[in-house]
Amino acid sequence: MQGAEVDPTWRGGAVSERAECVLCPNPSPMTLDGTNTWVLGEPGGDEAVVVDPGPLDEGHLAAVLARVQATGRRVALTLLTHGHDDHAESADRWHELTGAPVRAFGRGHDDVRPGEHIEVGGLELVAVATPGHTSDSYSFVLPAETTLLTGDTVLGRGTTVVAWPDGVLEQYLESLARIERLTGAGDVTRLLPGHGPVVADAAATVAFYLRHRVERLDQVRAAVESGAATAREVVETVYADVARSVWPAAELSVRAQLDYLREHEQPT
Template sequence: MPMPPKPWPTGQCEQLEPLVRRVLAPNGSPFTYTGTQTYLVGDSSAVAVIDPGPDLPEHLAALEAAIGDATIVAICCTHTHRDHSPAAAPLSASRDAPIIGCEPLVLESDEPRADVPFDIDYRPDRVLKDGESLSGPAWTLTALATPGHTSNHLCFALEETKALFTGDHVMGWSTTVVAPPDGDMADYMASLERLYGRDDRIYYPAHGPAVTRPRQLVRGMIGHRRQRERQILRLLQQGSKDIAELVPAMYKGVDMRLWPAAGQSVRAHLIDLERRGAVGRSGDRWTIPT
């Protein structure tokens, strides 16, 4: 989806439905679309803040203004990428509000600078496990474990209205990057299948427009990932290749600035295919086993 024309509603508090408001952070980019969307769930008395976003003074000021005199029942993070969770700590300190949501991410990898995209300072007061809920006046949020984009990713279901806050697991503007070693394509596909089996009315992603036909989009995303898998296998049938050779062939017409991220998802597909015995590798080169 192309970037929409400016001005974007950065810093504005937009009412999406009676229990849901949205505040857009000023961190738009080719990787975040118009920016991270922070959601306020509740009314003027008590709210949950979903994905507080980056620790930027202007964004925190916009959140404070939107929250007003309401009590913050919980600050909830879908995952701990740096465009999602860093504002949790200063907002918690200013409002004496608990951070409740995904678990901290501990990377079990010695790859250089593997933790650069992650907020390693994230410290929740309580971790919500799959199926656990928190509530306020007239609203209930239930955690739904959706690993894949990251191992600690959660979605949050607003039970009263069948709205699902999908973080980066499902977005309305782009496919999701699955970047090893933490991102896992098999987990991601299983999480998509889990969402496809639900009856949510609408998705509110952290980036991009609301998704008003959720199951149709998820079905298309599953098909898209399977198509990428078949594409990789066709290319490898022509001979061994490394990821740097696969990406230009697979992502023709895609902004080259996004190729490194695309390469991460290709790598996640290859690792998944390797586990299933469909491909093999020697060094950086991947092949079809004979």
């Protein structure tokens, strides 16, 4: 889960001819190196898409705007992968600075639709509903580069939290399976996460995430069978090797796992 140490080698920057990361200076056990704000644009185009402007940090917003302007573009659209503050708190302020519409799923924004093709300045994106981490989580395929921007659904390092009660494990597993189908079809080969470095092997990473969830469910089931009576007691057993600073987040995932087990493994 989130809580891996900061990687000093990941500082953001250009990762392809269409994508550049401006790394927000908000590192923490839950945000890893900080929030990745992605600036996307078609080569030769004069419009940019910004994904996840991040927390309300005026210095970061100024840095993102400077990078867009340095490419000779203007911000034409902002997309949010989900509504957590470290990704979306600055959305209203960013709209004030750029005048660009902000789109997301719910939370008062212009709703993105599953499978929607979004075209800005020649750049094409496809919206993929990936709830589970949160109920409003979306990812975005960049078809020209067989790349998926994943927000917190898949991270650049470690694994993510199912943020119960808004996050639901069954939905999260379905979202991972949806991404796995994209990798199997060759539509996605690389991931641009909301935290941590670029994931070069999307298929292997998603397969790992799915295995990890199965293993965690087995561990939670075993802990309950051994007498753990509360989510906290399960955390103390299953996440004993994880830094205590992220135990509160681990407890959210455990609550989601317990809900899943209660729903799917009722005694007959």
